[in-house]
Amino acid sequence: MHQIEEANMSCLNILTYHRELLVSRLKSVQCILDNMLACGYICEEEAEMVQRTVTKTDQVRKILELVQFKGEEACEYFLYIIYKVREAYIDLQPLLKEINYNPSNDIAVMNVVNTDPISRYCEKLRHEMSRDTSFIMSYGQREESRLEELYTDTQIELLNDCNEGQGFLESLDQLLGDHAVFNSQGETICVMGDAGVGKSILLQKLQNLWSKKELQTDAIFFFKFRCRMFSVLKDTEQISLRQLLFKYNCYPDLDPDNEVFDYILRFPEKIIFTFDGYDEIQEDLELMDVPEVVSPEDKAHPLQLLISLLCGKLLKGSQKVLTARTGIEIQKKVIRKKVVLRGFSSAHLKTYLDLHFKEQEHKELVSVQLDASPHLSGLCSTPLFCWIVFKSFKHLHSMHDSFDLPEACITLTDIFLLLSEVFLSHSASPAPALLKKRARCTSETFKGGLRSLTAFAKLALQGMERGSLICSQEEITECGLTEEDLPLGFLKTVREYDSCGSPATFEFLHGTLQSFLAAFALILDEQAAVSSILKFFAECSRRRHSCLPFDLCIRNSSKPSEKEPFTSNEHLQFTNERNVHRHVMQCVCSHYPLQ
Incomplete structure (x- = not known):
């Protein structure tokens, strides 16, 4: 009954009856002023007069006085602004529901621009x-x-x-x-x-x-x-x-x-x-x-x-x-x-294949090879490795006369060596003009990119030794990398860590790529003794389960201490397999003898 009576009240009377509620709950004054001014219900001088008022509650009182003085239409438009800009006046939505507010046809066609800071x-x-x-x-x-x-x-x-x-x-x-x-x-x-x-x-x-x-x-x-x-x-x-x-x-x-x-x-x-x-x-x-x-x-x-x-x-x-x-x-x-x-199902993998390859010939070729190789298909159930395989196929197939995905048992090492070959091929000189494509020669690609690959591997290893996933321009330069090396693809720029205009920082394309390159650096180091590599195996222990961070909420603060490098065993996924050594020997060592 009370709701019906309020629904029959004029908007002017509603503002009078609920004046103190409006004064206490109306927060966004600027949106009201902007729209009242745009529709001609108040003038510039009146808006400035409101803005000169010191407190927010006094500003609301001044607006209510102005609106009620302008008449019933101005009062209804005032309520219509609250009705339209819901996010800004969420505290007043129960009031609109209580009075059963619905805009009249004349008011409903009027424009309301949301200038509320929240919206x-x-x-x-x-x-x-x-x-x-x-x-x-x-x-x-x-x-x-x-x-x-x-x-x-x-x-x-x-x-x-x-x-x-x-x-x-x-x-x-x-x-x-x-x-x-x-x-x-x-x-x-x-x-x-x-x-x-x-x-x-x-x-x-x-x-x-x-x-x-x-x-x-x-x-x-x-x-x-x-x-x-x-x-x-x-x-x-x-x-x-x-x-x-x-x-x-x-x-x-x-x-x-x-x-x-x-x-x-x-x-x-x-x-x-x-x-x-x-x-x-x-x-x-x-x-x-x-x-x-x-x-x-x-x-x-x-x-x-x-x-x-x-x-x-x-x-x-x-x-x-x-x-x-x-x-x-x-x-x-x-x-x-x-x-x-849980990664891609068979249906998901087919969908991803269809999205990735627009050419029917390539789509069918990759599909046949996936069906024929359980190892390859199994690795491709992990989206990252699937992306590497598909992008490598597309890139290398576009550059060379022929390229097939590996058919034998392939490992993560093979996947990341394939990605490294793709990255290094970006710096290869173009084929002669009369030749559309060139024959693929993996050893030549790694031979030409050995300097860059060694420098990226050094950067990855240094990052893992200090427990860091990002690197600065200075650290990149110290490892022997040049401006020409950065676009190859191993690194990407990240600016979200510093919003103060400092020089850009970089990170590896994926954490697993950094781990692979760190292991790669251990093998490529000609001066490294066997014991210097084995120590990482000795220091590595399975990462213990932790209930952090939430049990830390009751402790006292202290400064963080230095953490030990290689406390996790991710980098050993690659050194633990002999494939790194085998592929490095096949692709590189024939040209650059390693000890």
């Missing part, structure tokens, strides 16, 4: 994320592929709290949904998987869907981070949560009253975070004590902020998606849902 920031985030996620980087900076043209789903298996399979996801929308949640109090969705199985590209697809408003979520903010960034920043000055969110994503525009950050603090459930590659910083967390950070205004180590976000000490209620290598354990009490990526 503008949401659109800016979507624009930036769309730009950053629409392409898949390929060979260095030479080639990009559109995500929508190449992305292929993989098998995503749901796990319960005992790591038992619970079936497979049918779409990415289900990743954020309530299906198979085993801990309703947890906030972190854990995505596990082996190296190269597609964890990073899955997050990229998730981010891209959100940027295009195609992800089934009501989250209006999406912040993405790579975990290795926190490792890089661990020795810098402390930063606040506000700086972390805005500096490493994007800053709000025209937000003098900090409405965006206030909204983030008040409505954390409207936020999605993605943290890619937790395993890359696990050792950093083991070597430092991390106290809890409770106040969003406190400055702290970036790693402390990360832990506090994942623990729910900061922005409790926000959704977090965390990726990590298989074998990394996280406390169950903070995990909401867990999935593991």
